[in-house]
Amino acid sequence: MEINDKDTLTIVEHIKNFARRHSLFVLAYGTGCGAIEIPPTMTSRYDAERFGIVGRATPRQADVLLITGYLSVKTLKRVIRTYEQMQDPKYVIGFGSCTINGGMYWDSYNTIKVLDQYMPVDVYINGCMPRPESVISGFIKLQQLIKAGKADGWKKYQENLDWYRANQKKVIKNWNMPDYNW
Amino acid sequence: MNTDNIQSLEQAIQFAIERETEAEQMYQKLIRLAEDPKAKELFQELRDMEAQHRQNLQTLDVTGFKEKHNQERVYNMHIADYLIDKKIDDVRTYQEGLMLAARREQMAYQYYSLLAEIYRDNPGLFEFFSVMAREERSHQNDMEKVYDETVFLYN
Amino acid sequence: MEFSLKGMLNPLLALQQAGKRPHTIQFPFEEKKVAERYRGLHFNDLEACIGCGTCSTICQNEAIDMVEINPGDSENAKPGDSGLRPRVDNGRCCWCALCVEVCPSGSLSLTTHYNYVSEDANSFLWTPGVSNPDGHKELSFVSDTSHSLLDYARVPMRELEGKERIKSFAEVVLGYADEEAKKEAARCIGCSICTEVCPVHMHIPEYISAIEHGNNEDAIRIIYDNNPIGETCGKVCTRRCEEVCPLGARGEAIAIRWLKRYATEKAENAEIIREIVNPDIKPPNGKKVGIIGAGPSGLTVAYYLALRGFDVTIYEAKAKAGGMIMYGIPKYRLPLDSLDKQVEYMQSVGVKIHFNTKVGEQISFTEIEKNHDAVFIGIGYEVPYTIGIDGENLENSIQAVNFLRDINADKHVDIGNRVAVIGGGNVAIDAARVSRRLGAEVTILYRRREEDMPADWEEIEGAKHEGVIIKTQAIPLNVVDDGSGRVKGIRYGNARMVTDEKGGRPRPELIEGDEHILELYTIIGAIGQEADYSFIPEDIKEKIGFKSGRIVTNEWQQTSVPHIFAGGDIVNRTADAISAVADGYKAVKGIEQFIFAK
């Protein structure tokens, strides 16, 4: 294994990243229409397990949160809570147009348009919805980012928690959730 | 000067200069007569052109004459061949002016061609008149082109 | 318990599958083939695109913006192109491909390329064709005229049959019915590309939209906003707008002219026009403007100045207003009452017209100059060029302009039964078609080829349908007389075409010896016209700048003599009614500026 940048990444980090990128545990939680693309990706047709992508039932077991399409404000509240329950390191993949700039729900009264205002996103996948190949491409991209040490959205979230929280509270009117404290 | 007593090239040039001066005077008169601004403009252009030719002839270097020989192909639209001859005193409008000019250039061409035939034995004069004929021929062509572009715009 | 070997070994049957190839698609190591018309990311052919913005308008997600690729593109673009190009926000796009379906030029398409992943959310803003210059290699969903949301076929205009036409001067074009007009108007994509090439910049998409919504009165008001002879233009305009119509790139352009005709014809007389347009007439401001010539440019100046409160007087040499559109255009194209009605309307808003008043005879130019704060000259090109060959002055050798004028003034002209028209412009075709209606056999002699003819192709087609013979590459040599001073025939020679080495139009060169004689009764010359400036005094003529016979003006139609303005054929080279109206419209602003700046 090659070590490119000794100043920032120690060998230990490298080993950790190797392990992380080959065991991407995905939380089985679909927010929008894109959830329908997950079964073909996981099952034998595309067999995402080839890449160590496995579904997990609870947030505390998962590494990757898939935002599979539009996020209504109501769902956003649950997604934030789920994301905050996940263990570090954790990654977010945004599926399709909706997570980038609203997609076809751009003028809806109850869906957010720009996902990275509310939570950090590591990889975006183009499409409406992305096909399973694109989903796999997204995971491969995430692996590359982890290898390069660039998939650090979770660190950004901790550092800019106040900013994210302010944005979240702007759309979620009744914030009756525990504020996690890292 | 009469065409009969042309003996040398200098005399021939002198003869040509006289022809150009006559033309210049004629156009000067037409400028005065014309009422149509377009015709006026045309006659001014033609007068200036003739004056330019006269100057060219006056400063002509006899020895370097052959090099100036214009070898460009001149095609013939035959417009002037069938135009009505206009008398100078009748000319008022732009179209009549153009017709007159085209006819004049054509006649000058025929005249110089004839002279060239007459002085076929004298190489210098033959050369000179041939070039002049060719020159007038291209002027005729220029006039025909203008006629084609303006008067014959819809024809 | 009985032991069964079979039961023990049965699970091993699963090993049968061991040698089989899995049906898992080994992405990304092997590519997956996509469907034939798969809709992936966009590609735009930047050369074919004209920036009409239809893609942007139809997009339900507002995903497409029209942007300049390089700064200043929209200023430098040529007419018929807005200079803008679509940019797609893939954070909005849902690949419905409506934009491709409605792309009139067919430049926008979707590719098979869909697999795009990035950590940078801003990289999803794509300018098709710039972001993927090689996109043309992987096109899949392309626009197709055979099944498109756009209707590429024009609603056909009903016309009289060729045989019927030559029996009378009845109008050839019958006009759209309500349903036809609405259907045709519904084809318009409202892009407004056409407004720029229209010399007057009429509000074309707006009035077409009004027609489509069945609101003809609004359409009339919009038309009269900057064109007071909309009905005339609706019948005889040279319609440069239709040449740039994006639908014309792959189908038939919107029938803009016929739609204008349909709307304006809804106002049947001057009172109704007045009622519908209901113009806002400003109170008189005491300034006087004199106009020479009641042609399209003069009428336009008069109408809009009258609305602005000026005291406007037109001096017209003939008995009726309209100039060349009254006396030059035959009745089967523009019925006389149509123009009369428009002039009557203009008079009702305060335009004064002195008929039968030739400047230089009944009234002097100096007098007009003295009595008015500004003068507008719009005399047009009325004096014909002669054929210029021997025999042109014989009896029955006439000029098309005079011929058409006499016919429109209901005078009798004896043209006999065999007529030749010399020329290939619209005037020549008009003369030929009028002669045909008078019962003559007509031949058009034209020096060039048919494709070089300056006349509208529709006019040429119309003439052919009516049985006019068009002899091209025929140069008239001289008119043959019958010995008693009458025309007996015309001698013409055939020509070959020579390309102009300087890039001009090809020139005909006479083939010597190939001559023929055409026997006829009347010969009509229609080779061109020029202006008659004899009424302008010499001292003013000196001051006004002329360039190749046309008056030189600034952008507001002002000559170098500040209070004299000019427009129409004597200023512009295009020689059509709509450019004259445009000149008039500009002169209105110029005159207003000039008078109030004083």
Place this chain on the structure above:
Amino acid sequence: MSDRIQDLQKSLSEGLPQCSVEIRRHGGVELISSKENLVGVLAYLREHFGYRHLSHISCVDWLEQNQFELVYILWNYESRIQLFVKVRLARVNGSGISVRHLWPQADTYEREIAEMYGLPFDGNENPRELILEDWDNKPPMRRDFDTRAYSKEAFYDRPGREDAKDVRSVISGRSGEEIPEIAIPYTRK
């Protein structure tokens, strides 16, 4: 089929003289009732015409007439003819009448309409939110609620698209065309 529909229309007209009954399209009969008669009409249809199934209750916002229209879509399993019962209600301070006692599933539809249109149902004062959460604006399905403006204000747009230009204004700016006010409603947008 059409005979049976006509028969139905005839018998409905006779049975419910206070309502207008019309055949709207193939397989559908429209019945217009007043608010006072509505529950009685629906009960009557259920008991005597076999309309045992309520498919849906939908609401139409007639903003111009300042009215809401409720459409009760009923289904008869035997005759297989769909029946639309329509009733107009006041848009301001109006209310519908609950039919939960006839069809329990009406509860969901009524709550949805109450939430999305702000039209309460007498007899169905369920305090819980159904679909929306913490909504404090105008009911979103009302036609005078501008969802686009709300979305622009409430949610963030990704920047980078501010340089977009309008073709019409580029063209008219280049040619110097002045578009009159009368033409503006007809401009493409």
